[in-house]
Amino acid sequence: MKNLKLKAARAAMDMSQEQLADACGVSRQTISAIEKGDYNPTINLCIAICKVLGKTLDELFWGD
Amino acid sequence: MDLSNVVIAVVILACIVMVLLATRYTTDQKGFDEMQLKKRGDAFRIGFFTLLACVLLMLFLNSLDSFAEKVTVDFMLIASIMITACVFGVYSIWKDAFFRMNENPKTYLGICFAVVFPNAIVLIGELKQHGTLLKDGKVTFTPCGNLLNVVTFTIIAITIIIKMIVNRREEKE
DSSP: OHHHHHHHHHHTTTHHHHHHHHHHSSOOHHHHHHHSSSOOOOOHHHHHHHHHTTOOHHHHOOOO | OHHHHHHHHHHHHHHHHHHHHHHHHHOOOOTTTTTHHHHHHHHHHHHHHHHHHHHHHHHHHHHHHHHHTTHHHHHHHHHHHHHEEEEEEHHHHHTSSSSSOOOOHHHHHHHHHHHHHHHHHHHHHHHHHSOOOOOOSSBOOOHHHHHHHHHHHHHHHHHHHHHHHHHHHHHHH
16 A cells, blocks of 8 residues: 655655655665555654654554 | 586585675675565575475486486586576565665676676687587586576676666656
């Protein structure tokens, strides 16, 4: 399932996948895979992404 | 002792040493993120089962007299290793798990071409000299091993190029 909330939050901060990846210490492909729903990140990476984007885990990773 | 057996033994030993060194190096897992490590694990698993299947197939084919007369065991062994390397390489490259973060794939492209060209030259020379790659009507380690090298590294190079194009398109989006 695609993670559109992550994509929207990243776009709202005017960040590219590359910039978010660098800030989180992962590859651009990993961020792309998370957004596409091809990869389920560990809780550590989820937290890192949330910190960079200024969101909570619920806001980005909790399904509706 | 047959010299070709010594060469085969040295090649296999070199392969084992390379795998051990690579494994030791990758246990540091430096430069790979969590998704890449997971995909690399999948690639190693697929590679392991590919090698197992190849060896079983090799044992079966070798038991057939008609096949064993035409293909030597050393060629089949090196073919198994090359097929495994190819499967691991293509899978991990396609899943973005082959290169470390911020690593330039072009370096590996250079390595691929550096392997393909000398082997291709040997092949062409052999074909010009003898008109065939067979030795006494048999598929042997040399020069058919060169053909395997050319095919394997060409496939890996093509995979790298296609993946680079796909990644570039994704980055633009």
